[in-house]
Amino acid sequence: MTPPDLSDPLTGPFWQGARAGELRVSWCAACDRAVWYPRAHCEICDGALHWRTLSGEASLIAWSEVSAALNPDFDTPYLTGLVSPREAPYIRLVTRLVDCCAADLRCDMAVTVRFRELQPRDGAAFIAPVFAPA
Ligand SMILES: [Zn+2]
Numbered sequence: 610m611t612p613p614d615l616s617d618p619l620t621g622p623f624w625q626g627a628r629a630g631e632l633r634v635s636w637c638a639a640c641d642r643a644v645w646y647p648r649a650h651c652e653i654c655d656g657a658l659h660w661r662t663l664s665g666e667a668s669l670i671a672w673s674e675v676s677a678a679l680n681p682d683f684d685t686p687y688l689t690g691l692v693s694p695r696e697a698p699y700i701r702l703v704t705r706l707v708d709c710c711a712a713d714l715r716c717d718m719a720v721t722v723r724f725r726e727l728q729p730r731d732g733a734a735f736i737a738p739v740f741a742p743a
Contacts, residue, residue, distance in 0.1 A: 630724050
């Protein structure tokens with residue numbers, strides 16, 4: 610697996626944020642809303658985007674325990690989920706869920722960001738935002 614490219618103009622600021630302990634999403638100042646996934650311009654007004662650091666507070670929308678390795682890069686089992694950030698509840702972040710087991714999880718439960726080093730089987734470790742029950 611190729612680790613995230615911190616110099617990539619489109620996604621680098623997200624990964625740089627993770628290394629700095631910040632959850633960042635691309636944001637349109639004109640629309641005053643998050644634009645996710647990152648793209649070159651706002652999907653609504655075509656305006657320029659910048660990066661905004663969020664609180665890391667979010668709600669859990671959905672989750673799954675991965676027990677069969679669809680992606681060979683990571684050992685199973687692990688929990689993956691969709692979360693909606695408090696400041697931008699209309700977007701969904703695909704993430705890893707940590708410090709919990711599947712039986713702990715409930716729809717709309719409060720979760721908070723953590724930063725963990727993920728180690729692919731083949732490739733360099735990298736820091737990623739993950740979420741845990743608040
Ligand atoms: Zn816009």
